[in-house]
Structure formats: structure tokens, C-alpha cells
Amino acid sequence: MSAAAPVLPSMMDPAAAEEMVRDAAAWCALHGLVVGDRADPRSGTVPGVGLVHAPFSLLPAHLPESIWRQACELAPIFNNLVDRVSLDGNFLQESLSKTKQVDDFTSRLLEIHRKMIEINKEENIRLGLFRSDYMLDSETSSLLQIELNTISASFPGLGCLVSELHRTLINQYGYLLSLEHKRVPANAASSQFAEALARAWAEFNVDSAVVMMIVQPEERNMKTLSQVEAVGQVLPDGTLLVDGKKVAVVYYRAGYTPNDYPSEAEWSARLLIEQSSAVKCPSISYHLVGTKKIQQELAKPNVLERFVENKEEIAKLRKCFAGLWSLDDEEIVKTAIEKPELFVLKPQREGGGNNIYGLELRETLIRLQKEGGDALAAYILMQRIFPKASSAYLVRGGICHEGLVISELGIYGAYLRNKDKVVINDQCGYLMRTKVSSSDEGGVAAGFAVLDSLYLT
Ligand code: ADP
Ligand code: MG
Ligand code: MG
Numbered sequence: 001m002s003a004a005a006p007v008l009p010s011m012m013d014p015a016a017a018e019e020m021v022r023d024a025a026a027w028c029a030l031h032g033l034v035v036g037d038r039a040d041p042r043s044g045t046v047p048g049v050g051l052v053h054a055p056f057s058l059l060p061a062h063l064p065e066s067i068w069r070q071a072c073e074l075a076p077i078f079n080n081l082v083d084r085v086s087l088d089g090n091f092l093q094e095s096l097s098k099t100k101q102v103d104d105f106t107s108r109l110l111e112i113h114r115k116m117i118e119i120n121k122e123e124n125i126r127l128g129l130f131r132s133d134y135m136l137d138s139e140t141s142s143l144l145q146i147e148l149n150t151i152s153a154s155f156p157g158l159g160c161l162v163s164e165l166h167r168t169l170i171n172q173y174g175y176l177l178s179l180e181h182k183r184v185p186a187n188a189a190s191s192q193f194a195e196a197l198a199r200a201w202a203e204f205n206v207d208s209a210v211v212m213m214i215v216q217p218e219e220r221n222m223k224t225l226s227q228v229e230a231v232g233q234v235l236p237d238g239t240l241l242v243d244g245k246k247v248a249v250v251y252y253r254a255g256y257t258p259n260d261y262p263s264e265a266e267w268s269a270r271l272l273i274e275q276s277s278a279v280k281c282p283s284i285s286y287h288l289v290g291t292k293k294i295q296q297e298l299a300k301p302n303v304l305e306r307f308v309e310n311k312e313e314i315a316k317l318r319k320c321f322a323g324l325w326s327l328d329d330e331e332i333v334k335t336a337i338e339k340p341e342l343f344v345l346k347p348q349r350e351g352g353g354n355n356i357y358g359l360e361l362r363e364t365l366i367r368l369q370k371e372g373g374d375a376l377a378a379y380i381l382m383q384r385i386f387p388k389a390s391s392a393y394l395v396r397g398g399i400c401h402e403g404l405v406i407s408e409l410g411i412y413g414a415y416l417r418n419k420d421k422v423v424i425n426d427q428c429g430y431l432m433r434t435k436v437s438s439s440d441e442g443g444v445a446a447g448f449a450v451l452d453s454l455y456l457t
Pocket of ligand 3 (some may be wrong): 147351352
């Protein structure tokens with residue numbers, strides 16, 4: 001985000017700066033701020049082996065307190081919006097109808113969604129664990145939403161630890177840096193998410209039922225979609241049974257990318273789970289509300305009004321919407337071809353590394369226009385946001401690099417509802433991700449960014 005005068009360890013005695021990096025890396029190892037080390041072949045297959053500290057920023061990114069409050073206030077409003085939009089099956093089907101023609105993945109998700117409409121499937125208990133991402137636009141100083149993640153929102157666990165790391169370092173070295181640890185906001189995202197899962201389980205109200213985590217292959221003590229297909233069934237009363245255990249809540253840490261569905265088995269499992277009475281986090285509807293196409297549709301005039309009554313809430317939502325366009329708008333396609341540096345071209349994908357920028361954006365638009373038909377409908381166009389760059393120290397594999405960086409703020413939100421009773425509608429901590437300003441993409445797992453926290457100014 002925008003930085004005040006950066007406080008650099010280089011202003012410290014270099015020996016002290018080096019000590020701080022070592023302390024920080026040791027803290028990561030001691031407190032589980034670690035990820036699998038791709039350089040170790042046994043990592044991911046042998047538990048507890050091949051771990052390395054997660055890439056992190058040595059000091060938290062500065063953020064004006066007013067912006068922080070604005071982002072926190074938006075969380076329950078977005079939670080509610082997702083729930084409301086999810087109930088309008090026709091809106092989801094219609095908004096994504098063109099995307100469906102050209103994007104197989106979205107088409108498969110919509111097919112499951114359509115089947116649920118046909119059988120009048122109702123989700124009485126609805127659980128959403130979301131992360132809304134923002135950047136602070138330097139020109140207008142406004143907080144603009146990048147996207148809203150409604151499935152597999154990553155890093156509630158490690159994000160909390162980074163906040164702890166920064167508070168600890170400031171406590172220890174604050175006298176050298178003139179920083180106060182209290183200005184790093186408390187961050188309890190992981191326990192709040194766990195609490196929401198537990199509350200959903202309690203609402204389901206079957207003591208013997210379990211919470212099932214859907215993961216990508218090579219993780220432990222959880223189920224992959226193909227295992228669910230092999231050993232899962234839905235009883236006539238809707239109960240989902242997996243390995244003979246009743247399932248109360250299904251949490252998807254996988255299932256958001258086409259790679260998670262290498263065969264028909266995974267799609268069958270997704271459909272099986274959707275047909276059951278288990279609480280799905282997310283349901284197919286919540287998943288679809290998080291698509292970039294729906295983000296763009298919601299930004300059109302008079303669409304929010306269909307889902308939100310409160311005028312102040314509508315104004316708050318609209319204020320954080322960046323420019324978003326569908327590619328059937330010929331004028332905007334022409335402008336984007338002329339000035340590609342002002343736009344981002346986005347397909348309906350998650351997980352980072354999928355967007356198209358700059359010259360490639362221009363070439364892609366020209367090519368898709370030539371192809372004709374609905375090819376353009378697989379994408380949306382978004383105004384490119386330019387946060388102010390500042391200097392920071394990024395630590396990867398124990399080595400500290402100074403760089404010119406920009407940050408993206410993620411605010412977690414949890415929503416739980418049982419019929420008319422809203423059980424939870426909260427903001428749940430945050431995640432800052434920081435990357436060198438010359439990089440277009442932002443994912444931490446994808447290798448573009450480091451984990452960060454924030455320092456209120
Ligand atoms: P994904 O679902 O793959 O994370 P995002 O929409 O978050 O897709 O885009 C990935 C990254 O691309 C973001 O983390 C951010 O760094 C960058 N990005 C996305 N949209 C914009 C934008 N409008 N302006 C500037 N950078 C953007
Ligand atoms: Mg995403
Ligand atoms: Mg993202």
C-alpha cells in the first residue's frame with residue numbers, strides 16, 4: 001500500500017540488520033511459518049520433511065488507518081452480498097451463459113449448478129469463508145477491490161503468523177526502528193475460520209458427523225475428490241457418508257482450478273457432495289458468485305440494487321469497484337488495444353498466474369477478435385490499479401533482498417447462516433501480500449509475492 005518514509009534496516013547498523021533477518025527466519029522455523037520446500041524431493045510426501053520458512057517481508061507494509069477501517073467495514077457487506085447473489089440461480093446462469101460457451105471449467109461448474117436448480121436443492125445452512133483483496137490506487141488514493149475469493153481463500157494460517165512475527169521483531173528491534181508493535185493489528189484469521197467451521201458443524205447438529213477437508217493430492221489425513229468418488233455415497237435422506245462417516249461440513253481447499261479435476265471422477269465427487277445435505281464451504285452457488293465474470297456483472301449500473309437494500313452499503317461497495325468491462329463492449333476493447341498498459345485481461349481462473357498484461361494483452365485481444373464468435377467471452381477486462389511503490393526487504397530461503405514493492409491487502413470474512421438466522425457475519429483478520437513492483441502477478445504460492453502484515457499509519 002502507500003508507504004510513509006520507509007524504515008529500512010540499512011539505516012541500522014548492517015550487523016543488526018543481519019541479526020534481525022536471522023532472528024526472523026529462526027522465529028519462522030520455531031512457530032511453523034513454513035512451507036514445503038520444492039528443492040527437497042521428499043517434501044510433500046513425507047510429513048515434517050523438506051520445509052523452509054515461507055517467503056516474508058522483514059517489516060510490515062504501511063497502511064493508513066482510515067483505509068484499514070474502510071476495508072474491514074466492507075467485509076460483512078460483501079459476505080451478505082455473496083449470500084444474496086447465491087440465491088438468484090437465474091442471475092448466475094444468465095450472467096455466465098456466454099462464458100459457458102467458451103470456458104469448459106465454468107461450464108462444468110454451471111452444469112452442477114443447473115442440476116441443483118432442477119432438483120430444487122436448498123442449502124439451509126450456508127457457510128462462506130472468503131477473502132476480499134484490494135490495492136490502494138496511488139492516483140486517487142482509493143481502496144479498489146482486486147477480486148473476491150469464495151473458494152479455498154489461502155493463508156489464513158500463515159497470515160496470522162506473519163503478523164505475530166512482525167510484532168515480535170518490532171518488540172525486539174523497535175527501539176532501532178521507531179515502530180510500535182501495537183500498530184500491527186491483531187490477526188486471528190485462522191482461529192476465526194476454525195470457529196466458523198465448528199459453528200457450522202454445530203448447526204448441522206449430528207454429534208457423530210465429521211468435518212471433511214478436500215485437498216489436492218499429496219496432503220495427509222484428508223480426502224481428495226477422487227477418494228470421495230471412490231468411497232463416498234449419499235443416502236436417501238441426503239446424508240453424505242465417506243468411509244462410513246457422516247459428513248457435516250465439507251471444506252474445499254482444492255477444487256478451484258481445472259487441474260483439480262483431472263478426470264470425470266473428480267466431477268462426480270463434486271456433484272455427489274453438492275447433492276448431499278452436508279454444509280459445503282463453498283456451495284456451487286457461492287463458488288460461482290466468486291467468478292470474475294460475476295464481479296464484472298455486479299459492477300454494472302443497477303445490479304447491486306437487486307441484491308442489497310441499504311443505500312449506504314451500496315455506496316460503500318460501489319466506491320471500491322474498479323473499472324470492469326465485459327468484452328462485448330467494442331469501445332473498451334478498442335481502447336485496451338490502444339493502451340494495454342491501463343488494463344488487465346482476466347480469464348475465469350483462480351490461484352494466480354493467469355492474467356494477461358501489456359503487449360500480450362493487446363495481441364490476445366486482436367487474435368480473439370479475429371477468431372470471432374464468443375471467444376472474447378472467456379475473459380473480462382479490468383482497470384489496472386497502480387499502487388504506490390515503496391522500498392522493502394523481502395526474505396526468501398534465508399536471503400534478504402531489498403526491492404521496490406507494492407502490496408495487496410486481503411480481508412478475510414466468515415458468513416454462516418441457518419435458514420433465517422445469521423449465525424456469523426464477521427471480518428476475520430487479514431493478509432498482506434507484497435511483491436516487487438515490476439511483477440504483474442501476485443500469488444505467494446505461485447512464487448510472485450511474499451507474505452506480509454500491516455502497520456497502521
Ligand atoms: P487470482 O484469482 O488468480 O488470484 P487476481 O484477480 O487476484 O486472480 O489476479 C492475480 C494478481 O494479479 C493479483 O494478486 C494482483 O497482483 C494482480 N492484479 C489483478 N488485478 C489487477 C488490477 N486490476 N490491477 C493491478 N494488478 C492486478
Ligand atoms: Mg482468486
Ligand atoms: Mg487473487
